Amino acid sequence: MTKPHAATDILIRAIETDDYQDITVLRISGNVPANTLNLPYLSPDTIRDRLENQPATMYGLVAVVDERVVGYLGMLVDSGRQAHVARLGMMVHADYQGRGVGTALLEAAINLAENWLNITRIALEVYTDNEPAIALYKKFGFEIEGTLRDYAYRDGDYVDSYLMARIRKDA
């Protein structure tokens, strides 16, 4: 059994190709597929390919605890008339949820987006029944902008998502 960690034990850094094995494990761990768009079976090769071929506008952050990648956040910055917009998705290994990993990842991503990339709108989608995630996003100023009906298929049924967004304070 892993024990809870204080937030000081969490290192946030940019994702590396070598993280692909840990990323594969966390993407299919416990409730992660049900709370994301991940499928329950996933090849590490697929993840390595993806990491090697990231678009230049994709910013990947990972959370490291006990020298293991237990959290991932991917943020895609739009272009042209939406160059001020970023969209993100994140996930935390099932065994490490509820101990500040998501908070640390999201805090870092918001700092990167708003203070370094000059992003004023950060958007994300979250299933309407994922209360811990919704609470986390609300804590960071994300607001529900609407409900997307039958957004995705999950465990035999269609599920709704909220569209949530955070607008930078000066915008």
Place this chain on the structure above:
Amino acid sequence: MTATSTLTIRGQQNDDLDQLYTLWSFPDVLLDSVELPYLSDEAFRDRFGTTPPHTHTLIAEVGLPGGRTRITGFAWLETFLARRRHAGRLNLLVHPDHQGTDAESALLEAVLDLADNWLGLRRIEVHVYIHNAPAVALYERYGFEIEATMRRYALRRGVYDDAYIMARLHTVPVDQHSQGKNA
């Protein structure tokens, strides 16, 4: 002219690109999209020269006197993958002289027929600026509902404008046998 002109909805052809590109020369057309003006010929060819997988392109065309034709509308429907295979997003660009006409509604009807009866899509979404009342009305007429208001969606006339996500749900038909029972 309008009364006699014939409207055709068809798939994209190799020699469409030049005429299609003219749709990008109307500021009024681009304003209500997230498209940029001054797109280079090369960039345009990269984007629309070959239709990407999972994307369906439809063209509305009217016949002009003398046998010439004019592209009056262009729709591209991008379908999503894996756990969102049932869903797609529609983009529609209509020539300024043909907005609000049959050329527009016939193109939308063709897209919906493709989505409902050939692809079996359950969910189609569009992004529409909240000030674009004609487009909101058009989509509502075809069963789309406003689901969300995206704040600061995109730059439009120098202002960060809000947009709606509108979506239309279509229940995929039951199989032939149960349909027979209901008939």
